[in-house]
Structure formats: structure tokens, C-alpha cells
Amino acid sequence: MATLSTHPDCVPVVSYRFGKGATNIDKYVELGGYESARKAIALGVEGIINEMKASNLRGRGGAGFPTGLKWSFVPKQSAKPKYVLVNGDESEPGTCKDRLIFEHDPHSVIEGTIIAGLSIQAKMGFIYLRGEYRYLLEIMERAVAGAYAKGFLGKNIFGSGLDFDIVTQTGAGAYEVGEESALMESLEGKRGIPRIRPPFPAVVGLYGGPTIINNAETIATVPHVFRLGAAEYAKIGTERNGGTRLFCLSGHVEHPGVYELPMGYNLKKMIYVVGGGIRGGKKLKAVVPGGSSTPALLPEEIDIGMDFDQVGKAGSMLGSGGVVVLDETTCMVEFALRTMKFYAHESCGWCIPCREGTDWLKKSLTRLHEGGAVDKDIDNIRYLAENMLGRTFCPLGDAAAMPTIAFVKKFRKEFEDHLEGKGCPYHRAPEPEPALV
Amino acid sequence: MSTQPAQPATLFSPALAARFDKLVTIYPVKRSALVPMLLYAQDEIGYLSDPAIVEVASRVGVSELEVRNVISYYSMLRTKPAGKYNVQVCTNISCMLRGGNEILDHCKKKLGIPNKGVTPDGLFSLEEVECIGACSWAPAAQVNYAFHENLTAESIDKVIDEYRAKGAR
Numbered sequence: 001m002a003t004l005s006t007h008p009d010c011v012p013v014v015s016y017r018f019g020k021g022a023t024n025i026d027k028y029v030e031l032g033g034y035e036s037a038r039k040a041i042a043l044g045v046e047g048i049i050n051e052m053k054a055s056n057l058r059g060r061g062g063a064g065f066p067t068g069l070k071w072s073f074v075p076k077q078s079a080k081p082k083y084v085l086v087n088g089d090e091s092e093p094g095t096c097k098d099r100l101i102f103e104h105d106p107h108s109v110i111e112g113t114i115i116a117g118l119s120i121q122a123k124m125g126f127i128y129l130r131g132e133y134r135y136l137l138e139i140m141e142r143a144v145a146g147a148y149a150k151g152f153l154g155k156n157i158f159g160s161g162l163d164f165d166i167v168t169q170t171g172a173g174a175y176e177v178g179e180e181s182a183l184m185e186s187l188e189g190k191r192g193i194p195r196i197r198p199p200f201p202a203v204v205g206l207y208g209g210p211t212i213i214n215n216a217e218t219i220a221t222v223p224h225v226f227r228l229g230a231a232e233y234a235k236i237g238t239e240r241n242g243g244t245r246l247f248c249l250s251g252h253v254e255h256p257g258v259y260e261l262p263m264g265y266n267l268k269k270m271i272y273v274v275g276g277g278i279r280g281g282k283k284l285k286a287v288v289p290g291g292s293s294t295p296a297l298l299p300e301e302i303d304i305g306m307d308f309d310q311v312g313k314a315g316s317m318l319g320s321g322g323v324v325v326l327d328e329t330t331c332m333v334e335f336a337l338r339t340m341k342f343y344a345h346e347s348c349g350w351c352i353p354c355r356e357g358t359d360w361l362k363k364s365l366t367r368l369h370e371g372g373a374v375d376k377d378i379d380n381i382r383y384l385a386e387n388m389l390g391r392t393f394c395p396l397g398d399a400a401a402m403p404t405i406a407f408v409k410k411f412r413k414e415f416e417d418h419l420e421g422k423g424c425p426y427h428r429a430p431e432p433e434p435a436l437v
Numbered sequence: 438m439s440t441q442p443a444q445p446a447t448l449f450s451p452a453l454a455a456r457f458d459k460l461v462t463i464y465p466v467k468r469s470a471l472v473p474m475l476l477y478a479q480d481e482i483g484y485l486s487d488p489a490i491v492e493v494a495s496r497v498g499v500s501e502l503e504v505r506n507v508i509s510y511y512s513m514l515r516t517k518p519a520g521k522y523n524v525q526v527c528t529n530i531s532c533m534l535r536g537g538n539e540i541l542d543h544c545k546k547k548l549g550i551p552n553k554g555v556t557p558d559g560l561f562s563l564e565e566v567e568c569i570g571a572c573s574w575a576p577a578a579q580v581n582y583a584f585h586e587n588l589t590a591e592s593i594d595k596v597i598d599e600y601r602a603k604g605a606r
């Protein structure tokens with residue numbers, strides 16, 4: 001069981017019902033649950049979208065696109081059915097927040113899906129969890145069955161005359177499927193290969209119909225926007241960055257954990273106050289601020305507010321909310337290599353710059369890490385990564401390239417220390433493998 | 438003469454076969470049932486055997502080749518048996534920083550098998566996996582679908598011993 005961590009600076013909005021038994025539908029209703037869906041029914045399509053726009057809620061999956069604006073792109077008239085697709089394929093290394101939502105407040109995801117559906121007059125929604133989250137699928141399935149039994153899903157929901165169905169399922173192990181177009185492919189029973197855009201999912205999405213795709217945290221936040229009112233919700237965060245965020249603090253901090261903090265919360269404070277500082281009183285070396293695909297920040301770069309705009313200005317991205325903290329004992333080449341191994345493993349192989357680039361980078365970084373590299377390998381790593389940027393159907397290629405460029409740029413000296421004969425002070429020799437049986 | 442309609446032969450338990458019958462009806466297209474069906478089939482029979490692939494293909498209405506094409510994409514789907522308890526140790530960044538590689542090495546020694554190996558008694562298999570979503574509770578591993586977090590060499594020993602005792606029963 002995964003639990004939320006708390007600190008006096010935490011503001012429980014999404015986690016408002018965590019630990020209160022809200023997986024039980026009666027308890028959820030007792031705590032004001034499904035009132036937001038009723039409000040949304042009364043508001044109607046335009047009213048819902050206006051409220052969402054006013055909330056300044058931005059997509060919690062990583063890109064930070066304004067949610068209300070995204071919903072407004074779905075055409076009113078469509079010959080094909082419209083759909084809502086909830087992305088719970090949480091797989092960005094460093095990220096473990098959606099898990100808490102599914103575990104502690106599954107009905108908030110259902111209610112958010114209903115409201116998203118109402119905003120585009122869809123009749124069906126899908127909640128897609130990563131395959132590793134089987135126990136959470138079971139929680140979601142029970143919650144969905146409960147909502148059907150109460151008449152909150154199915155025909156004539158809440159007596160409104162409208163119908164809405166939800167299907168829940170998991171994937172089967174694929175980071176790439178967390179990308180929206182690959183997610184649709186997977187849900188259609190295919191390999192998770194990205195689609196070229198335009199057309200965007202809002203126009204041509206799942207089964208060819210207009211589709212809203214949002215991260216699970218975004219969707220779970222929606223009922224709280226209506227519970228608090230958009231203006232109150234927006235007030236919690238910073239300019240153009242409404243509300244709170246579930247930040248996943250991991251790595252070399254004293255108190256790793258998932259904390260719900262206001263958007264714009266200071267990163268340095270998050271590490272040193274909320275997280276209790278660097279483990280064992282060691283010195284900070286770097287921070288990966290938003291999951292493995294975001295460029296690392298140096299200790300002198302972390303006195304910034306954690307919202308999409310401020311982290312962007314600092315040369316990185318807020319991403320998925322996964323804050324990974326690295327202390328002075330971390331070998332940056334090993335860290336860069338582990339990151340690249342991940343992307344090489346997860347590249348779906350559809351676009352050549354990503355498929356070949358990640359593999360080549362993995363080989364170069366391995367050579368550097370193991371001590372057989374030559375001078376020009378370092379520049380070559382950067383050159384390769386820079387040439388992957390923007391040359392693929394989906395952002396996986398960028399996700400692999402961006403952190404790599406930053407590692408080389410910011411830790412060049414450490415990369416050079418790995419060249420032949422010099423040896424890395426942080427090097428951890430791999431253990432010999434036992435023989436295959 | 439029996440009034441029961443003839444049931445098509447199935448590899449799966451009656452409960453799972455009934456679940457599959459329903460699964461193909463809940464999506465706008467039948468094919469959407471493919472990935473979940475493969476996972477559930479694997480959960481029941483341990484891996485995706487040739488006959489299982491044939492049956493899933495016919496239930497979903499696609500060719501066997503298309504099913505194999507999908508299987509090869511997803512890292513959790515396998516066409517060879519794993520151990521009864523598949524120990525999956527995460528070594529991705531957050532786990533690596535807190536000793537994930539050491540946990541993996543410890544498991545290799547404890548089980549006497551390399552990454553992707555299966556113990557001779559078929560009880561355990563070991564796999565180094567990518568991020569499993571337990572970053573704030575690292576290092577972590579999954580045994581089948583169960584999460585085990587904040588691991589130390591001692592605690593993973595205990596976890597493995599418990600599964601061993603369970604498997605012997």
C-alpha cells in the first residue's frame with residue numbers, strides 16, 4: 001500500500017479524501033463526492049469549459065497544456081462518437097503519484113471522467129492503467145461497479161437523461177503507451193506506435209472519434225475544481241498555474257515521498273524543508289525536476305518556483321512532478337547511462353532517429369562508463385542527442401535527448417574524468433553474473 | 438438430446454472463458470480486448486503458449502500473426518514460462534540511487550540465477566525491470582503483481598523466503 005506523505009506546507013486538494021475510506025462509494029458521497037458531477041450537469045457544456053478555463057488547471061502528465069482549452073478544441077458536432085481517455089499509464093521514471101489517486105480516491109477519477117465527458121457530450125470514457133498496477137485496476141473496477149449501482153454511470157446518469165459508460169483496463173508494460181497517440185493505439189488492441197499529428201486527438205482520436213485525453217491526476221483534479229470553485233482553485237497556485245500538484249520526491253533526500261504542494265512551491269524548500277534535506281548530510285549535486293526526461297538542474301539553479309513557466313525559464317521542465325535528487329556521490333555518467341538504457345529499451349522503434357539514436361547513445365555512454373571511450377565520444381554524445389530533437393512522431397526521442405544534452409553540458413568535467421586511464425571516483429564495478437542455468 | 442448449446446473448446450477455465458466472452462463486447466471494437474485478454478490468459482496459464490495465442494486470435498477476430506506482433510511489443514507479455522514467482526527488481530534512476538542494483542545483485546546470489554533466469558524447480562524467476570512507479574519508496578520490486586518497497590538485503594531475503602514457503606505448501 002502506497003501512502004501520501006505530509007508536511008505542514010502541504011495543501012490537500014486532490015488528496016482531500018485520501019485516508020478517509022473514500023474507496024467506498026457511500027463514504028465518497030458523504031464527503032461531498034459526485035456533487036461536482038451534478039453541478040457540471042447543471043452548468044452544461046459551455047459552463048463546464050468556462051469553469052475549467054478559469055481554474056488555470058494545466059495538464060499534469062507533463063506538457064502542462066491548459067485543460068479547459070484542450071476540452072474546447074473538441075468539435076460540437078461529430079459524425080463519430082466522442083470519447084474521454086484517462087491516461088493512468090504512469091511510467092515516467094521518478095513518478096508515482098497517479099498510483100496514490102487510484103488507490104485512495106478512485107471515485108475522483110470516475111467523477112472527473114464523467115465531467116470531461118459532459119463537456120464534450122461523450123457517452124463513453126476509458127480509464128487506462130499501466131499493467132504493473134493490477135491491484136489498482138481491481139480497486140477501480142470495484143469503484144466503477146459501485147458507480148453503476150448508484151446510477152452515476154450507465155443510462156440516465158444522475159437522472160439527467162444523459163448516458164455515460166466507463167471501461168477500465170491496464171496495459172502490459174510499455175512506457176511509450178503513456179504518449180497520447182500510442183495510448184490510443186494500445187487501447188485499440190495494437191502495438192503502441194505513435195500517430196502523426198495533426199490531426200490531433202480532439203478532432204480524430206480513439207476509433208477515429210474526437211477524444212479528450214488527460215493524465216489521471218488532471219482528471220482527478222476536475223471534481224475538486226468544481227468543489228472549490230474555479231476562482232478558489234486558481235488562487236492556490238501561481239499565475240497561469242492553478243492549484244496544487246502531487247510532487248514525487250525521490251532519490252537522496254531524508255524523507256522521500258509524494259507530497260501535495262501548491263503550484264509554484266520553491267524547489268529548494270521542497271528538498272531541504274519538506275524532504276528533510278540531503279540524506280546523511282551530504283552535498284547536493286543535481287536535481288531532475290520533472291521525471292527522467294527533464295534536464296537536470298544544478299544546486300545553484302534550484303531556487304525557483306515549481307510551476308510550468310518558472311521551471312521552463314530555468315531551462316528544464318516541470319514534467320510529471322517526479323523530483324529526483326542526486327547527492328555528491330552520484331556518478332553522472334552512470335546516471336546518464338541508466339536514463340539512456342531506459343529510453344533505448346522503451347523506444348518503440350517506429351522513428352529511426354529515436355530507435356537508432358537511443359541505442360547509439362546507450363553504447364557510447366556504456367563505453368564511457370566502462371572506461372574505453374575516447375575524447376571525441378563526449379562531443380559525439382551531445383551531437384547525436386541534439387540531432388534527435390524534434391525529429392520523431394512522439395516526444396520519446398526528445399525525452400531521451402534533452403536530459404542527455406544537459407548532462408554533458410553541465411557535467412562535462414565528470415564525463416572527461418571517465419576517459420581512458422583517468423577513472424571515475426564514483427564508479428561502481430558491475431558484479432559478475434551467475435552462470436545461466 | 439441435450440438442450441445445452443455446444444460450448445466451443447477452450448484452454449481456459451470456465452470463469453476466464455466467460456470473462457473473455459464479455460470482454461469482447463464492452464468495447465466499440467472487439468480488437469480492443471486484445472491486450473487485457475493476453476494478460477489474463479498469461480495470468481492463468483503462466484505464459485502465452487501457441488494454443489493460447491490461437492484461441493485469443495480467434496476470440497478477438499484477428500490473425501495469429503497480429504497477436505504475436507502485439508505480444509512482442511509489451512514487456513510484460515511472455516511466450517516462455519517464468520517462475521511461479523517472478524521477482525522483478527527495479528533499477529531505474531530513483532531505485533538506482535537508493536540501492537536497486539545492489540538489491541538485484543543480492544537476488545541473483547540468493548536465487549542463484551542471472552537476470553531473466555528461472556530456478557531449476559521453477560519456483561522463481563528474476564528480472565531487472567524499468568520503473569514500476571514506486572520511486573518515492575525505493576528501492577522496490579514486484580513479485581508477480583505485489584509491490585515490495587523500501588527494500589534492504591534483509592527485507593528482500595524475507596520476502597523471497599515467504600514466497601518459497603508459500604510455494605512449498
